[in-house]
Amino acid sequence: MEYKVAPSLLAADFTRLGEQVHEIEEAGAPYLHLDVMDGAFVPSISFGMPVLASIKPAVKQVIDTHLMITEPIRYVEAFAEAGADVAIVDLDIEEAKKTAKELAEKTGRKVIAIQTDCTDKEQVDAMVKQVVEEFGGLDFCHNNAGICINAPAEEMTYEQWLKVMNINLNGIFLTDIAAGKYMLENGGGSIINTASMSAHIVNVPQPQCAYNASKAGVIQLTKSLAIEWAKRGVRVNSISPGYIGTELTLNSPTLIPLIEKWNEMAPMGRMGKPEELEAICVYLAGDASSFTTGSDIVVDGAFTCF
Numbered sequence: 001m002e003y004k005v006a007p008s009l010l011a012a013d014f015t016r017l018g019e020q021v022h023e024i025e026e027a028g029a030p031y032l033h034l035d036v037m038d039g040a041f042v043p044s045i046s047f048g049m050p051v052l053a054s055i056k057p058a059v060k061q062v063i064d065t066h067l068m069i070t071e072p073i074r075y076v077e078a079f080a081e082a083g084a085d086v087a088i089v090d091l092d093i094e095e096a097k098k099t100a101k102e103l104a105e106k107t108g109r110k111v112i113a114i115q116t117d118c119t120d121k122e123q124v125d126a127m128v129k130q131v132v133e134e135f136g137g138l139d140f141c142h143n144n145a146g147i148c149i150n151a152p153a154e155e156m157t158y159e160q161w162l163k164v165m166n167i168n169l170n171g172i173f174l175t176d177i178a179a180g181k182y183m184l185e186n187g188g189g190s191i192i193n194t195a196s197m198s199a200h201i202v203n204v205p206q207p208q209c210a211y212n213a214s215k216a217g218v219i220q221l222t223k224s225l226a227i228e229w230a231k232r233g234v235r236v237n238s239i240s241p242g243y244i245g246t247e248l249t250l251n252s253p254t255l256i257p258l259i260e261k262w263n264e265m266a267p268m269g270r271m272g273k274p275e276e277l278e279a280i281c282v283y284l285a286g287d288a289s290s291f292t293t294g295s296d297i298v299v300d301g302a303f304t305c306f
Helices: 014-026 074-081 093-107 121-135 158-185 209-232 256-265 274-285
Strands: 003-006 031-034 045-048 061-065 085-090 111-115 140-143 189-194 234-241 296-299
Touching: 074 085, 074 093, 074 274, 085 093, 085 121, 093 111, 111 121, 121 158, 140 158, 140 274, 158 189, 158 209, 158 234, 189 209, 189 274, 209 234, 209 296, 234 274, 274 296
Parallel strands: 003 031, 061 085, 061 140, 085 111, 140 189, 189 234, 234 296
Antiparallel strands: 031 045
């Protein structure tokens, strides 16, 4: 049997991995031997072709929810590059359409924009129905809508508390259930909820009790759904990013004064980059993570280690 050998590369470099796989598929090889690491524990891994079968089938139809998009989101682009057709869901439909157009042109995938208030059950249910009609199915859902209101607890109004909870926790619940119901009835799927390192620590110096509580709720919701749906083909995981230097964060007048303090506290001395969330999201989306459910994966540069 003929084998083709790909150069060593990081297992998390899905873009280059995809390029290697397509080159080898075109050469007609039935197997790919990929050197993952040179250490004594895992010298190499062999995959039956095509390798992207562990990624692509589980991310053909994607929902990615946002409260507001002000720049092309890197991990949404990573989903499309891995072979996904993506629905970007947002309140700001014009910005969502702009982002969808950019990603479609860049990746060659079908990318659509849908306007939805994630706190409105009827709108969320209609959104999932539209995604299924547009794409012919739904394999993966990433819930990423969220806001933060920095206010001392004794000064925070009940309306502010409810706003954070409704978007950050209730919105994720509604989308999880709407997407989960479809997946349960149609062969399974994968759901990723965006939590935060704030579910594990209390951030300082900014007071943000509602945000912290809502994100802790996201993790426990994730674990609860994972247990309920474990034997029914639907996996539910969460990611907990640390401070990420998005364009929105780096240019926010209210956050700029805090960034220097955060970086002083950070073990790596810097914020994370949006692209540093790509690989873990693509991993959780696909069949490569078929035994991963109920997990919360912290991506914070060791910020929560002390």
